[in-house]
Amino acid sequence: xxxxNAPVGVVRFGGEHYCITEAPFLHKINTNTLETLTKIDLHxxxxxxxxxxxxxxxxxxxxxxxxxxxxxxxxxYDVVAFPPSxxxxxxxxxxxxxxxxxxxxxxxxxxxxxxxxxxxxRHVVLLEQPLTIDVKAMVxxxxxxxxxxxxxxxxxxxxxxxxxxxxETGKEVKQKAKCERFFYMHIINCYEKDNHIIIDINxxxxxxxxxxxxxxxxxxxxxxxxxxxxxxxxxxxxxPLEVPDKAAPELNLVMLAGQKATAYKQKDGSLLLTPEIMxxxxxxxxxxxxxxxxxxxxxxxxxCGNLKLTTGKLGKVDMETREVKEWFEEDLYVxxxxxxxxxxxxxxxxxxxxVTGLHSNDRRKVTLLVLNATDMSELARxxxxxxxxxxxxxxxxxxxx
Ligand SMILES: [Fe+2]
Numbered sequence: 001x002x003x004x005n006a007p008v009g010v011v012r013f014g015g016e017h018y019c020i021t022e023a024p025f026l027h028k029i030n031t032n033t034l035e036t037l038t039k040i041d042l043h044x045x046x047x048x049x050x051x052x053x054x055x056x057x058x059x060x061x062x063x064x065x066x067x068x069x070x071x072x073x074x075x076x077y078d079v080v081a082f083p084p085s086x087x088x089x090x091x092x093x094x095x096x097x098x099x100x101x102x103x104x105x106x107x108x109x110x111x112x113x114x115x116x117x118x119x120x121x122r123h124v125v126l127l128e129q130p131l132t133i134d135v136k137a138m139v140x141x142x143x144x145x146x147x148x149x150x151x152x153x154x155x156x157x158x159x160x161x162x163x164x165x166x167x168e169t170g171k172e173v174k175q176k177a178k179c180e181r182f183f184y185m186h187i188i189n190c191y192e193k194d195n196h197i198i199i200d201i202n203x204x205x206x207x208x209x210x211x212x213x214x215x216x217x218x219x220x221x222x223x224x225x226x227x228x229x230x231x232x233x234x235x236x237x238x239x240p241l242e243v244p245d246k247a248a249p250e251l252n253l254v255m256l257a258g259q260k261a262t263a264y265k266q267k268d269g270s271l272l273l274t275p276e277i278m279x280x281x282x283x284x285x286x287x288x289x290x291x292x293x294x295x296x297x298x299x300x301x302x303x304c305g306n307l308k309l310t311t312g313k314l315g316k317v318d319m320e321t322r323e324v325k326e327w328f329e330e331d332l333y334v335x336x337x338x339x340x341x342x343x344x345x346x347x348x349x350x351x352x353x354x355v356t357g358l359h360s361n362d363r364r365k366v367t368l369l370v371l372n373a374t375d376m377s378e379l380a381r382x383x384x385x386x387x388x389x390x391x392x393x394x395x396x397x398x399x400x401x
Contacts, residue, residue, distance in 0.1 A: 232282025
């Protein structure tokens with residue numbers, strides 16, 4: 001009954017490209033003609049209600065994703081691996097994914113909204129935020145043709161629960177950890193260092209943004225509504241993996257030099273984490289050099305969350321110095337869709353970022369920009385006229401011909 005519109009991203013499964021969204025539908029596309037070839041219904045294939053629209057594809061072509069379904073004890077998140085190519089006799093890779101592990105949802109009637117997840121060398125990182133899906137309300141809304149968002153529930157006083165799954169054993173790390181409350185869509189990157197897991201993420205105090213963008217609000221207050229919206233922050237959460245049995249409650253268990261995030265052991269044995277605020281605003285649809293996914297890294301690129309601006313702004317964020325190098329042009333609304341490294345590059349930021357830009361005065365015009373990822377200077381641009389209105393671009397991918 002959900003819409004099968006899949007506008008969130010273009011991703012790779014089994015060496016082929018699919019348009020994806022949270023609903024369990026994928027559309028295979030021909031990357032030369034952009035023609036839609038087939039539709040995959042994962043509700044029919046695997047019995048799931050939704051999945052994460054930002055899977056991770058490994059170097060060998062295996063794609064790891066989180067499937068949201070219902071098990072014997074309530075909602076659950078299955079971590080699965082889709083093979084690099086279809087099994088013998090199968091048309092696609094969706095028939096029988098290999099299960100990596102399962103996490104039961106923290107609330108029995110309300111699975112959490114999960115737009116991204118993290119993958120480090122050894123762990124899968126799932127964050128259960130207090131934005132949940134009220135399954136009953138969702139079904140009722142769908143039947144009544146009411147908006148999907150009416151079935152979302154914000155648990156005002158709850159923390160963010162962190163789940164770490166060992167990628168080899170599929171078992172959850174026993175140490176329980178919770179982080180101070182926030183709403184999120186995009187984890188930027190996660191990696192491991194000296195027995196700590198570092199999680200960098202775009203966060204907001206509350207999910208007000210989701211409710212602000214109703215068409216009625218945009219029509220009535222479009223020009224000024226950004227003044228009252230939270231511009232977000234990039235935060236760094238650090239989970240220590242070595243927690244002594246008798247750690248004193250006042251001892252910060254984050255032992256990494258130069259980091260301000262904290263982790264304190266609580267009376268019940270769990271960890272309470274407080275992130276470090278890295279930037280003044282969020283930088284959304286975060287993109288980085290793909291060779292640094294899940295590894296220690298320094299830079300990422302994204303669109304500035306400051307909605308008071310009258311134009312779009314891009315930022316190159318230096319996670320070491322916490323500095324941001326910005327790029328903007330009046331009346332151009334920009335999204336960074338991909339980082340392409342220079343062939344044989346050795347520096348992390350040696351390459352280009354591909355940017356799409358929309359124009360408020362012409363809905364059928366698109367500007368494609370190539371920026372030097374080192375200093376954010378413009379290298380090239382192409383302006384297209386398109387046969388129909390152009391929607392805002394979200395997550396992209398680069399396909400070499
Ligand atoms: Fe997204």
